[in-house]
Amino acid sequence: PAPAMVGAPARYLVFFQYFGTRYSGVMETKSDQALVGVQNYLEKAAQNLRPSAPIKFHISSRTDTGVHALANAAHLDIQRAPGKAAFSGKQLVQGLNYHLKPEPISILSAQRVPSTFHARFCALSRTYIYRLLLGCAHYSQIPVFERDLCWAPAGGPLDIPAMREAAKFLLGTHDFSTFRSLNSETSLQCPVRTLLQLEIQPAPGFLSHHYEHRGLEFWEVKFKSRAFLYRQVRRMVGALVAVGQGKLVPQDIQELLELKDARAFPPHAMAPPSGLFLKSVEY
Numbered sequence: 049p050a051p052a053m054v055g056a057p058a059r060y061l062v063f064f065q066y067f068g069t070r071y072s073g074v075m076e077t078k079s080d081q082a083l084v085g086v087q088n089y090l091e092k093a094a095q096n097l098r099p100s101a102p103i104k105f106h107i108s109s110r111t112d113t114g115v116h117a118l119a120n121a122a123h124l125d126i127q128r129a130p131g132k133a134a135f136s137g138k139q140l141v142q143g144l145n146y147h148l149k150p151e152p153i154s155i156l157s158a159q160r161v162p163s164t165f166h167a168r169f170c171a172l173s174r175t176y177i178y179r180l181l182l183g184c185a186h187y188s189q190i191p192v193f194e195r196d197l198c199w200a201p202a203g204g205p206l207d208i209p210a211m212r213e214a215a216k217f218l219l220g221t222h223d224f225s226t227f228r229s230l231n232s233e234t235s236l237q238c239p240v241r242t243l244l245q246l247e248i249q250p251a252p253g254f255l256s257h258h259y260e261h262r263g264l265e266f267w268e269v270k271f272k273s274r275a276f277l278y279r280q281v282r283r284m285v286g287a288l289v290a291v292g293q294g295k296l297v298p299q300d301i302q303e304l305l306e307l308k309d310a311r312a313f314p315p316h317a318m319a320p321p322s323g324l325f326l327k328s329v330e331y
């Protein structure tokens with residue numbers, strides 16, 4: 049009999065979330081490390097769907113060790129054996145989630161997209177939130193349910209109006225060289241980015257209405273841009289918190305931008321990864 053014709057693979061856009069504390073970031077790593085990437089688990093789950101060619105996740109937004117995602121995105125191509133129909137979005141979500149447990153990684157949705165679609169390059173914008181917890185004199189005062197999910201900067205209350213004043217300097221299009229960490233890959237990237245949104249707002253904590261008497265306050269810093277530089281959000285948060293603590297004045301943010309030098313960034317001012325969440329990728 050004539051061999052069955054192998055059709056083109058089906059391309060899908062998937063949205064997925066993860067609790068980032070136990071991973072080395074979202075990107076794939078060598079599997080012999082103590083911490084591996086979220087991508088390792090996604091691709092391992094996908095291989096259990098018995099595709100006729102290995103499945104690669106092309107991830108929209110890189111996140112670092114300890115950073116979380118409420119919704120990251122990726123595209124993947126699935127080639128099934130001849131005669132087998134392409135998965136529906138719902139089948140793909142259920143199949144991948146079945147093989148992802150017990151990891152704190154979940155597929156939120158999947159849909160067919162054209163073969164020209166690319167999860168990283170077709171994204172219009174990315175939104176991150178950074179969660180701050182105020183009112184903790186010591187790490188031990190962070191509620192157990194909030195550990196690894198926020199940053200409680202030491203040293204009393206923050207001057208939120210000063211932080212909002214400083215945030216205005218970051219909005220718009222700038223050379224953000226001072227606000228990126230350098231590594232071998234990023235030194236060649238163009239440092240100009242356009243920050244579309246930067247808001248500092250009070251926010252609810254997880255179960256916080258059950259411990260109101262403790263005087264804890266949660267705040268969220270929200271950032272939106274088409275793309276961000278390596279560790280740009282954590283550096284911007286760290287600088288804004290330094291303003292809130294009185295270590296910097298709002299005008300210092302403008303001066304840091306104008307210096308265009310990663311080495312000019314104040315030492316130890318970068319916010320830790322635990323409070324950072326990729327909230328959404330927009331197409």
